[in-house]
Amino acid sequence: MAEKYEIKEIEVWDGNYAMSQALRQAQVDVVAAYPITPSTPIVENYGNYVANGYIDGEFVMVESEHAAMSGCVGAAAAGGRVATATSSQGFALMVEVLYQASGMRLPIVLTVANRALASPLNVRGDHSDMYLGRDAGWIQLDAFNAEEAYDMTLCAFKIGEHLDVRLPVMVHQDGFLTSHTAQNVHPLSDEEAYGFVGDYKCVDEMLDFTRPVTYGAQTEEDWHFEHKAKQHKALMDSRTIIDEIFAEYGKLTKRTYKRVESYHMEDAEVAIVALGSSVETCRLAAEELRAEGIKAGVVAPRCFRPFPFDLIREALKDVKAIACLDRSSPGGAMGALFNEVSAALYSTQSRPMVTNFIYGLGGRDFSVKEAKRIFMEQKAHVDAGHITTPIQQFSGLRGPKLGFFETKRS
């Protein structure tokens, strides 16, 4: 029986500590991990809880992130509740096995402290790794602060393990900006938290020797497509389950999350769409601008995969100009958030003006002042009746302005 861990009603935790406490409270059976900055303390703390008897689990030390996720796949297929953490290059090395995990429908939870990808080497936060995982067949939840990192991790177990879902789930937080920023967190008691997550429900576990099963079989053109279609449908169908679980968590904590969060959007004329901690900074900018009479609002996908195409459309259809903020180098294209939001809005009558900002790469500061400037640029588009700037711009870049593509509509 595990030792009792003392938790106060209000704790001052950073995102990493909050996530590690969620792993402890969910009573994760196995963590196979190869630590990497800035996610290291998540698995380090889990190891600490195991070593000090606060959890009956196992920490498996491995030789790489590829092996870490492989260990997770093995343990999950065997029939255990499994989690790990990574960032950046570690995430990149895991990618092959991320597809294996989702293809095998194993509800592993991967906590990610988002960090830039080299080269140049950089330990700080951007969303390159989160974006790298977006086609991997995982559910991706995004936390904007430390408390949400805790909340999303608890929800992740319940969502992924739901018998109608059975998919792996990533929980993202911004490296350093959330992972290493301590703030007030209101955790659940161990009993409440475990009561919410519930006992692990095994499905086709390999350790049931009375019923042998195969994982990761080979299928060529005869069945591969059907498997992938089923997996995609499972992701699409998980939307209603995620809504239900967020609602249940809201009843427990008074913190009710939505797959798309909207702030100050009731009568908004201009909006920013963003991910991560910048969402909160933009909220502050919108509040300050509203005091000056500018109808500014913020929309943020809480659930990045499955992409909330319908909810994004609903949230933004009455807005006139929108800036989509991408914190990942787009490598010769428009930012992913811009592309996906624009696609959703193309199927509306109103088709608002949408522009794209690449910002914050490698941890470059994103200030309230800059968020306000971006809002005001959207306002200028509204007043002019057309987009007055390049469609893609770089925000916070030193040196001459960088932008691409002019609008073809007036």
Added chain:
Amino acid sequence: MVEIRWHSRAGQGAVTGAKGLGDVVSTTGKEIQAFALYGSAKRGAAMRAYNRIDDQKIINHEKFMLPDYVLVIDPALAFTDNITENDKPTTRYIITTHLNKEELIKGIPALQGKEDRVFAVDCMQISLDTIGRAVPNAPMLGAFVKVSGMFELDYFLESMKRVLSKFPQKIIDSNMDAITRAYNEVK
């Protein structure tokens, strides 16, 4: 909103100090944010840590701030780092130094004209005397309690005892001595 910027070297405990302050502040019903700019910085490298304190939930995640307090816990950084960066006409400085306040200000032109907002305390000597090692974070907290008037000393000491409760009694006691001495000695 109260904003605090710590100037420190990696290993001197600015992050622990900022988080410890956060722990105590949270017990008063206020919201707190504690973060640092380091990452791959090695022990001894100049770094900065930050606190925000407010009555409302803190949703500002920018690194930029106009500090109300600048806490310098390494004596040399007062001279080599830009400690007055983005300051306000009301920013208060608490600087660890073996010099007296007049000597200190004489050596740092940027502090001249701000004499009434500069406070000196020898956190290094105090931590060597009490804790036995150069860990200037605890005494800086004591000096901050005095200068800011944010807490009663006794309340702060009791709260810090809880924050440190996982440590041996000897370490808790020496930290309490360090905080109290700096509270009394800051000028």
